[in-house]
Amino acid sequence: MSIDKETARRVAHLARIEVAEDQLEHLxxxxxxxxxFMEQLxxxxxxxxxxxxxxxxxxxxxxxxxVTDGDKQGAILKNAPDAREGxxxxxxVVE
Amino acid sequence: MSTLNSLTIADARDKLRxxxxxxxxxxxxxxxxxxxxxxxxxxxxxxxxxxxDQARVADARIAAxxxxxxxGIPLGIKDLFCTKGVASQxxxxxLGGFKPEYDSTVTSxxxxxxxxxxxxxxxxxxxxxxxxxxxxxxxxxxxWRRKGSDAELTPGGSSGGxxxxxxxxxxxxxTGTDTGxxxxxxxxxxxxxxxxxxxxxxSRWGIIAFASSLDQAGPMTxxxxxxxxxxxAISGHDAKDSTSANIAVPDFEAALTGDIRGKKIGIPKxxxxxxxxxxxxxxxxxxxxxxRDAGAEIVDVTLPHTKYALxxxxxxxxxxxxSNLARYDGVKYGHRAKLQAGEGIHEMYARxxxxxxxxxxxxRIMIGAYVLSAGFYDAYYRRAQRVRTxxxxxxxxxxATGVDAILTPATPSAAFGLGEMADVDPVKMYLNDVFTxxxxxxxxxxxxxxxxxxxxxxxxxxxxxxxxxxxxDMLNTAYALEQSAGxxxxxxxxx
Numbered sequence: 125m126s127i128d129k130e131t132a133r134r135v136a137h138l139a140r141i142e143v144a145e146d147q148l149e150h151l152x153x154x155x156x157x158x159x160x161f162m163e164q165l166x167x168x169x170x171x172x173x174x175x176x177x178x179x180x181x182x183x184x185x186x187x188x189x190x191v192t193d194g195d196k197q198g199a200i201l202k203n204a205p206d207a208r209e210g211x212x213x214x215x216x217v218v219e
Numbered sequence: 220m221s222t223l224n225s226l227t228i229a230d231a232r233d234k235l236r237x238x239x240x241x242x243x244x245x246x247x248x249x250x251x252x253x254x255x256x257x258x259x260x261x262x263x264x265x266x267x268x269x270x271x272d273q274a275r276v277a278d279a280r281i282a283a284x285x286x287x288x289x290x291g292i293p294l295g296i297k298d299l300f301c302t303k304g305v306a307s308q309x310x311x312x313x314l315g316g317f318k319p320e321y322d323s324t325v326t327s328x329x330x331x332x333x334x335x336x337x338x339x340x341x342x343x344x345x346x347x348x349x350x351x352x353x354x355x356x357x358x359x360x361x362x363w364r365r366k367g368s369d370a371e372l373t374p375g376g377s378s379g380g381x382x383x384x385x386x387x388x389x390x391x392x393x394t395g396t397d398t399g400x401x402x403x404x405x406x407x408x409x410x411x412x413x414x415x416x417x418x419x420x421x422s423r424w425g426i427i428a429f430a431s432s433l434d435q436a437g438p439m440t441x442x443x444x445x446x447x448x449x450x451x452a453i454s455g456h457d458a459k460d461s462t463s464a465n466i467a468v469p470d471f472e473a474a475l476t477g478d479i480r481g482k483k484i485g486i487p488k489x490x491x492x493x494x495x496x497x498x499x500x501x502x503x504x505x506x507x508x509x510x511r512d513a514g515a516e517i518v519d520v521t522l523p524h525t526k527y528a529l530x531x532x533x534x535x536x537x538x539x540x541x542s543n544l545a546r547y548d549g550v551k552y553g554h555r556a557k558l559q560a561g562e563g564i565h566e567m568y569a570r571x572x573x574x575x576x577x578x579x580x581x582x583r584i585m586i587g588a589y590v591l592s593a594g595f596y597d598a599y600y601r602r603a604q605r606v607r608t609x610x611x612x613x614x615x616x617x618x619a620t621g622v623d624a625i626l627t628p629a630t631p632s633a634a635f636g637l638g639e640m641a642d643v644d645p646v647k648m649y650l651n652d653v654f655t656x657x658x659x660x661x662x663x664x665x666x667x668x669x670x671x672x673x674x675x676x677x678x679x680x681x682x683x684x685x686x687x688x689x690x691x692d693m694l695n696t697a698y699a700l701e702q703s704a705g706x707x708x709x710x711x712x713x714x
Contacts, residue, residue, distance in 0.1 A: 127589070138588040139541060140548070141581055142566075142573035151585070154645070158586055161646045162530045165602050168609065175604030176611065179432060179662030180419050180687070184461055199320040203552035212550050215564045 228445040242291030246274035258714035290333030295393040310354040313575025323425025340380030349651035351379030362387035362710035375405030400655025403667035407629035407680025418662035419464035422457030430539035447471035474691035480514030489525035509703035534603035541587025629680035
């Protein structure tokens with residue numbers, strides 16, 4: 125599997141990272157280098173092996189579905205680049 | 220009194236209790252050492268006033284009696300830990316100006332124990348790097364230099380500021396985090412002790428996430444005893460981290476008897492790499508001899524999937540990072556890009572992230588997005604998760620034969636020069652983690668112990684890998700190794 129310029133453009137879009145048109149070729153090359161390194165994994169026989177989802181054999185703990193925290197609007201908005209009237213403010217989303 | 224900053228935690232604890240010194244005196248000396256250390260670039264934020272306030276409270280608490288071990292001890296805190304009201308940026312421009320409204324669980328526990336914060340420590344951006352060169356604050360410089368050279372060397376990464384600061388006696392100890400070797404590799408490069416606990420031993424809450432299934436915080440200290448004291452303070456269950464283990468925490472310091480008679484230590488043949496410097500090979504066999512002389516039995520073991528650990532890691536860690544770092548969108552905190560007329564929220568997201576993230580972080584987010592994308596998920600991500608199962612099983616098979624710990628080199632080389640790896644393939648840099656990354660994939664505890672100097676006068680470390688939840692036993696073996704190796708070298712002060 126190899127990444128061409130179009131795939132690099134798609135990956136950059138998926139990652140929501142702006143990449144200039146003249147940088148896409150270079151990016152594709154870098155990503156290919158790293159993916160080439162990962163190809164070694166194809167040598168491993170993984171037939172019948174469970175994919176690991178938790179490194180420690182424990183169940184995710186459950187708790188009662190109740191409110192345990194809150195009333196922190198000011199603290200939550202404190203670091204926002206743009207907060208107005210108790211909300212995060214962003215450029216217009218819906219025309 | 221000007222050398223108080225070179226004390227260990229254990230010695231400072233005793234002197235504070237005997238009233239030979241006060242925390243304020245100790246903190247003033249450390250503040251001065253930090254103030255004079257700009258050439259190392261280890262600290263991203265200095266908090267001398269806060270430190271003195273904490274020291275005064277600590278002195279009162281010590282005078283009242285019954286204060287915890289870390290009371291009055293000046294520490295450095297890696298920039299990855301959220302600290303209330305003090306900039307916490309993961310060494311990234313995307314978190315420019317971010318001052319958390321809360322403390323991480325680890326730092327809360329440290330402050331509850333009376334510890335003193337000297338400031339925040341530089342690191343690789345979002346802990347992605349092995350040389351501290353990806354930091355938005357610029358690289359950290361190691362206090363160590365090659366014999367007869369003044370070339371600047373890396374302290375390693377990602378916890379490079381922590382390593383440089385502890386090694387240069389700017390603080391008594393520091394916090395680090397380790398996702399693929401980020402505590403153990405810099406500890407080895409700078410001649411200090413670094414511990415990566417069992418996954419789940421230390422709460423991850425309030426630590427800026429890189430790869431959540433691999434991240435674990437731990438101590439970086441001058442001695443094994445200091446790491447044990449530090450572990451006593453930060454370990455334990457936390458309801459705010461759902462992967463934190465609800466199991467009893469032993470007294471790690473009380474376990475340090477130095478008696479390892481009858482312990483079985485495994486030497487994995489797969490860690491003998493082609494092209495590894497002879498000095499590392501030699502140090503490794505000397506380490507085995509030291510443990511044998513202390514009464515341990517040395518056995519050859521095999522970890523057959525070792526060579527696949529790095530490629531599996533470089534699928535899994537970027538995949539988790541691409542998901543974790545999706546939160547940096549210019550809305551909630553940190554940097555937001557300026558828009559041109561006619562541009563909207565999509566441009567804002569993509570430009571904010573292009574401007575805020577450095578090149579290595581961007582590369583890893585994109586690799587992560589690719590391996591998780593439709594059509595490639597099974598071929599890369601799923602396969603890597605399966606290989607991870609096999610890597611963990613390798614260790615389980617070894618421990619099932621009665622082996623208590625595994626001895627390996629900590630790194631495949633001594634510290635390299637800043638800029639030396641600038642033009643090489645990113646994969647070459649990744650090889651730094653070849654001996655440490657297996658431990659994260661298997662969720663095990665590991666410790667790097669300084670064991671000697673190479674022919675250029677640079678520190679080299681050995682790594683002990685323990686059984687899950689057996690940090691106490693692992694640290695005791697590390698303690699025995701430390702006693703035998705007798706590493707006391709310090710970098711000559713040039714900064």
